[in-house]
Structure formats: C-alpha cells, structure tokens
Amino acid sequence: xxxxxxxxxxxxxxxxxxxxxxxxxxxxxxxxxxxxxxxxxxxxxxxxxxxxxxxxxxxxxxxxxxxxxxxxxxxxxxxxxxxxxxxxxxxxxxxxxxxxxxxxxxxxxxxxxxxxxxxxxxxxxxxxxxxxxxxxxxxxxxxxxxxxxxxxxxxxxxxxxxxxxxxxxxxxxxxxxxxxxxxxxxxxxxxxxxxxxxxxxxxxxxxxxxxxxxxxxxxxxxxxxxxxxxxxxxxxxxxxxxxxxxxxxxxxxxxxxxxxxxxxxxxxxxxxxxxxxxxxxxxxxxxxxxxxxxxxxxxxxxxxxxxxxxxxxxxxxxxxxxxxxxxxxxxxxxxxxxxxxxxxxxxxxxxxxxxxxxxxxxxxxxxxxxxxxxxxxxxxxxxxxxxxxxxxxxxxxxxxxxxxxxxxxxxxxxxxxxxxxxxxxxxxxxxxxxxxxxxxxxxxxxxxxxxxxxxxxxxxxxxxxxxxxxxx
Ligand code: GLU
Numbered sequence: 001x002x003x004x005x006x007x008x009x010x011x012x013x014x015x016x017x018x019x020x021x022x023x024x025x026x027x028x029x030x031x032x033x034x035x036x037x038x039x040x041x042x043x044x045x046x047x048x049x050x051x052x053x054x055x056x057x058x059x060x061x062x063x064x065x066x067x068x069x070x071x072x073x074x075x076x077x078x079x080x081x082x083x084x085x086x087x088x089x090x091x092x093x094x095x096x097x098x099x100x101x102x103x104x105x106x107x108x109x110x111x112x113x114x115x116x117x118x119x120x121x122x123x124x125x126x127x128x129x130x131x132x133x134x135x136x137x138x139x140x141x142x143x144x145x146x147x148x149x150x151x152x153x154x155x156x157x158x159x160x161x162x163x164x165x166x167x168x169x170x171x172x173x174x175x176x177x178x179x180x181x182x183x184x185x186x187x188x189x190x191x192x193x194x195x196x197x198x199x200x201x202x203x204x205x206x207x208x209x210x211x212x213x214x215x216x217x218x219x220x221x222x223x224x225x226x227x228x229x230x231x232x233x234x235x236x237x238x239x240x241x242x243x244x245x246x247x248x249x250x251x252x253x254x255x256x257x258x259x260x261x262x263x264x265x266x267x268x269x270x271x272x273x274x275x276x277x278x279x280x281x282x283x284x285x286x287x288x289x290x291x292x293x294x295x296x297x298x299x300x301x302x303x304x305x306x307x308x309x310x311x312x313x314x315x316x317x318x319x320x321x322x323x324x325x326x327x328x329x330x331x332x333x334x335x336x337x338x339x340x341x342x343x344x345x346x347x348x349x350x351x352x353x354x355x356x357x358x359x360x361x362x363x364x365x366x367x368x369x370x371x372x373x374x375x376x377x378x379x380x381x382x383x384x385x386x387x388x389x390x391x392x393x394x395x396x397x398x399x400x401x402x403x404x405x406x407x408x409x410x411x412x413x414x415x416x417x418x419x420x421x422x423x424x425x426x427x428x429x430x431x432x433x434x435x436x437x438x439x440x441x442x443x444x445x446x447x448x449x450x451x452x453x454x455x456x457x458x459x460x461x462x463x464x465x466x467x468x469x470x471x472x
Pocket of ligand 1: 010012044
C-alpha cells in the first residue's frame, strides 16, 4: 500500500496572501487532489513581532475566495513550540545536537574574526565537543545541530533536479534559541514530520533551507518528504515581481473584478504547462497537474493574459451567476456601498436581462458593473462629454423624428425598436450610427454601452422613452 499524499501550504502571516503564495497554495492543492490526498494549512506564526491575526484572516479569506480548501483546522506553528523544544532536547540526549554557551559578544567576535580573514561568518563549532561541565555560570545555552563536517548534503528536487551543498559551507546552526524558542528551520522540520507531509511544494527561495532541514531530518532519523521548489514569479520585464507588476494580495485581484476560476487558470499556467493548453477548467487541471510540467525558469506575470482569460470565463459564466458575483464584489470595492443602496430587485432583474449583451465585451466584473451603469442612473441623466456631443442639433433632430414611431410601438422589444431605427435610416438615407449613437447617448448618458436595442428593452418602455424625451 502506498502512503496517501499529504501536502501543505505554510504561509507566514506577515501580510496578505500575495499572488506568489496563492500559486504555491494552488499547486499544493492540485497535487493533493490529483493523487487523492489532502492539503493541510500551517500558519507559520513563530515571528511574534511580524505575525498578525489580520494577516491570518486575510490569507484564509483569500484561499477560500480562490476556491482552495484544506483538511481540518489550520495549524499554528507557534502553538507547537513546546514540541519543537522537546525534539531539540531529544537530539541533545541522542548526541546529535549540543548546548552552545557562547555569549553574544563571543559570537560577534567570531564573526568579526571571520570577516577579517575573508571567511564567511560561520560558527566555529567550539562547543561541539566541549564538556558541558565547563559551561559558564548564568549563560543560557542555545541548541545547535551537529552538522556533518565533510562530504555534501544532496537534495533530489522534482523541479531543480539533484542539488548538492558542500557540508563545509553549512555550520552547526541553531535549532533552539537560548530563550527556548525554536528556529524557523527546526520548526518546519518537526511540523512537516508530525503532520505526515509527503510532498513539499514551495518557492525556490527556500531551496538552500532544504539542505539544513535535511541535516535535521537525518539527525532525527526521519524520512524527509519529497521536495519541489518552484521558480519565483517575475514581472513582464523579467525583474523580480513588484507591486507595479502585480505582486498584490489576492484581495486586490478580487477587487479588480477577476473571477476565481480565471485566476486559478492563470496561476496554474504561471510556471506549469501541459502541452500548449492555455485554457484549463479546474477539473482538467486537477486531472493533469504534475511536477514534471513545472519549468525551471521564472515565469513572467502578464496582466493582459489574465484579463483575456477572465473575459473568456465571464463569457462562459451563467448570467445569474455573474450578477451574484458582481453583487458580492460590491462588498470589496470603494464605490460598492453607494451602488448597493440603489440595487432594487427591479434593477437586479434588469441587470440579469442586460447580462448577455454586457458579458460579450467585459473583461472584468468591474467592467460589467460599469457597463450596467445606465441601470443605476436616474433621470434626467448626466451626459459624459462624448454623449453630450452626440446630442447635438442633428442628433436631437433624429431622436425627435423617431420618438413618435417608438411611442406607437405595440410591443417594446429590442427587435421592434431596431426596426424603427432601421426603417428611418433607410427612408432618410442616414447612416444607422447617426441615429443609434444619439439614442445610446440619450438612453445611457454615454457613447459606449451594450447593444443599444437591448439597452432600450432592458430599461422598459416608460423609462426609455422618458430618457429620449429628456434628451430632446
Ligand atoms: N512560511 C514560508 C513562507 O511563507 C514557507 C515555508 C515552507 O513552505 O516551508 O515563505
């Protein structure tokens, strides 16, 4: 029987769930799903100064919005500190680690000395074989691991291949500080082991940590989980991802009107490929995701690609679902409260009716909301600059000419209003736009909108005619 796959996402709650973290979480989630396993969530909150509850909440909220789930309650690394300390002391008892009584001054001298001799600042192992009976009075010891002195520490990485670290470069690093708190390196090992993690997938900025973690695993006689270190995300110009490039929190993507399904699709392709498949449903990516498809070079963040994917998923989405998504978005955008206050059942119905036209052109939910702006306007409409110029003398004359014909329509449908305008255009030899554009300006206050005859139908006879009369 093979061991079930267990992955974990292990964010440090020092800020929001940024886009790189979201991708790491997605990869772990997909890998677990692909293999019928589970993903766990561990909050690496040992840095008490920088960890905040607000960040924990933002990370959990971001993961949920993205549709990523984990098994059980999130695990707090900080709350496991006693266990980390016990394991460190067990290592001392087993002769695999030792108490180091160096004072901060001594360590400082050691660093200065190394620097002066052009050497890297490494601990010189002075307490490694010294008798603890020689311990100075009143100095609280730290615990250091006995790292191998010769040879190399080798990591087999699913993405990076075989990576060897000469042991002479790795010193006897601290696993338990003199105040009894575990170092990050040690806590991660103990937690991954206790959580039964079988596969680690994380950013390649952690690759060098893996060598040190391997040393702890070996000292404990524990099997190390398999590892895969994924290249970081870069900006479109190849530089490290910055805010300008899109290194934003997941909630910023939500507020920009991206759909979780589109972001998942975008993120999975950011560093992973299956042939040239660009559009992958969540079921498809779950069935196909593998570590072999992860590339070794950093991927570049591309907003245009994300927008196009989002547009694709908007067009594919059910109309009622899109209305629900836009309404949910109102909670997360500055102008949301004001719009929500205007959102009557009638307008919701009109929004739904207008959706087929709206979603054809929108790339984000914000654009959908913006396109539906005419539903929220109240008479008399404020015209934007372009709309005002469309309502010049000629525009108004055209509207005045078709108004009686529109008023006489027995059925107020898109086809019927379109027929009126087309007939009038044919009779007068005017281009269709010469009538349709002023009509759009009158009905929406703008020069761009969903198809105008749909707009008229959605507004309903009274409101539409009222707006046209106002414009004349
Ligand atoms: N807490 C680390 C981070 O946020 C992740 C460590 C790990 O995955 O082992 O970068």
